[in-house]
Amino acid sequence: MKTKTPRLVLGAFLAIGLSTLVSCGGSDSASDTTVAxxxxxxxxxxxxxxxxxxxDATDMGAAYLTxxxxxxxxxxxxxxxxxxAAMAQIHEMVPVENGMATGSTMAGSPSTTMDSSAMTMKEVxxxxxxxxxxxxxxxxxxxxxxxxxxxxxxxGETFKVTLTFTKAGAVVVDVPVLEDAP
Amino acid sequence: xxxxxxxxxxxxxxIGMVLLTSALVSCSNSNDSLDGYIPPSxxxxxxxxxxxxxxxxxxxxxxxxxxxxxVYFGYTHCPDLCPTTMVAIKNAKKKIxxxxxxxxxxMITVDPTRDTDEILSRYLASFSDRYxxxxxxxxxxxxxxxxxxxxxxxxxxxxxxxxxxxGGTAYVVDSTGNVVVEWPFGLDSVSxxxxxxxxxxxxx
Numbered sequence: 001m002k003t004k005t006p007r008l009v010l011g012a013f014l015a016i017g018l019s020t021l022v023s024c025g026g027s028d029s030a031s032d033t034t035v036a037x038x039x040x041x042x043x044x045x046x047x048x049x050x051x052x053x054x055x056d057a058t059d060m061g062a063a064y065l066t067x068x069x070x071x072x073x074x075x076x077x078x079x080x081x082x083x084x085a086a087m088a089q090i091h092e093m094v095p096v097e098n099g100m101a102t103g104s105t106m107a108g109s110p111s112t113t114m115d116s117s118a119m120t121m122k123e124v125x126x127x128x129x130x131x132x133x134x135x136x137x138x139x140x141x142x143x144x145x146x147x148x149x150x151x152x153x154x155x156g157e158t159f160k161v162t163l164t165f166t167k168a169g170a171v172v173v174d175v176p177v178l179e180d181a182p
Numbered sequence: 183x184x185x186x187x188x189x190x191x192x193x194x195x196x197i198g199m200v201l202l203t204s205a206l207v208s209c210s211n212s213n214d215s216l217d218g219y220i221p222p223s224x225x226x227x228x229x230x231x232x233x234x235x236x237x238x239x240x241x242x243x244x245x246x247x248x249x250x251x252x253v254y255f256g257y258t259h260c261p262d263l264c265p266t267t268m269v270a271i272k273n274a275k276k277k278i279x280x281x282x283x284x285x286x287x288x289m290i291t292v293d294p295t296r297d298t299d300e301i302l303s304r305y306l307a308s309f310s311d312r313y314x315x316x317x318x319x320x321x322x323x324x325x326x327x328x329x330x331x332x333x334x335x336x337x338x339x340x341x342x343x344x345x346x347x348x349g350g351t352a353y354v355v356d357s358t359g360n361v362v363v364e365w366p367f368g369l370d371s372v373s374x375x376x377x378x379x380x381x382x383x384x385x386x
Binding site: 052054055056057058060061062091093096117118119120121139140143145146179180 | 258259260261262263265266268269270273300301302304305307308309334335345346347348349350351366367368
């Protein structure tokens with residue numbers, strides 16, 4: 001378990017339980033991963049998933065994907081096997097003002113920094129998913145950050161990312177490694 | 183906040199492009215329709231002095247006549263913004279054919295403690311066969327360069343986790359040493375190629 005807080009660990013256990021219950025999960029297409037739900041379980045569809053080919057000399061990576069759900073749910077963790085990376089976290093790029101990360105939803109006066117594009121990464125412990133509204137993890141926004149890659153992510157390879165949702169449980173996605181967004 | 187500014191900029195650029203397109207109907211020589219952001223006041227970076235990996239002398243920030251230099255402030259432990267922009271630049275160069283030879287790339291690391299000459303050079307080699315790996319030898323050297331570009335960055339250690347703040351902008355410098363266009367994060371390779379063609383043909 002590569003999660004940090006008891007809440008996430010609890011979520012993961014819940015997820016394992018639920019994924020056992022919904023072992024009849026189907027698939028809309030070859031590239032989509034859908035977990036069929038019971039009436040109480042949202043149906044999650046993950047599409048467009050990819051991870052960037054890792055440049056030489058870095059052990060950091062990022063994976064991107066789009067999540068759709070037919071009911072409100074919450075993404076609470078992303079995990080990869082320890083053969084891929086030591087840890088995965090959900091990160092968000094956030095704008096920075098006066099050296100402080102402000103959070104992307106903050107409204108207010110114009111930036112006073114010299115460089116209005118200054119950003120930093122922040123770990124997020126959950127992302128709310130609204131029924132019928134796609135949640136995109138994409139460059140410059142959210143990403144699954146892969147830390148301490150065991151080996152470089154090479155174009156053409158695939159690896160598994162396990163997304164855990166509060167209600168839908170665990171959804172395992174095959175993520176291809178690509179040089180650029182598909 | 184910066185997303186709002188960013189959006190406004192894009193909108194301004196889009197409106198500007200619409201106006202310019204209509205101007206083109208009557209004036210076919212207009213060459214100002216760059217997709218990137220044009221600095222409102224000239225930014226001359228010719229005096230920037232940053233140590234270059236593998237070189238005893240600092241790199242010149244003034245490209246040869248008819249050529250451009252793309253400058254990016256980043257770091258190699260950057261999984262999202264930096265590779266996104268470096269790949270977009272790589273793909274933009276592929277789109278402009280032989281003009282590609284007139285485009286030089288420099289990345290200044292804002293994290294010189296972790297990014298050694300060797301690490302930054304290997305990183306950049308993943309994106310280009312020609313590059314300048316710039317590793318400031320002092321904080322003053324980095325800040326002086328940032329001041330010229332009006333860029334900002336910081337590296338802080340928060341409970342053992344290194345947090346890096348940096349701008350996502352790529353700066354295009356012409357042979358006068360001026361920043362002629364800035365590419366905000368998210369500008370795609372089509373727009374970059376569009377700008378490079380204009381800068382390397384109509385304006386050379």
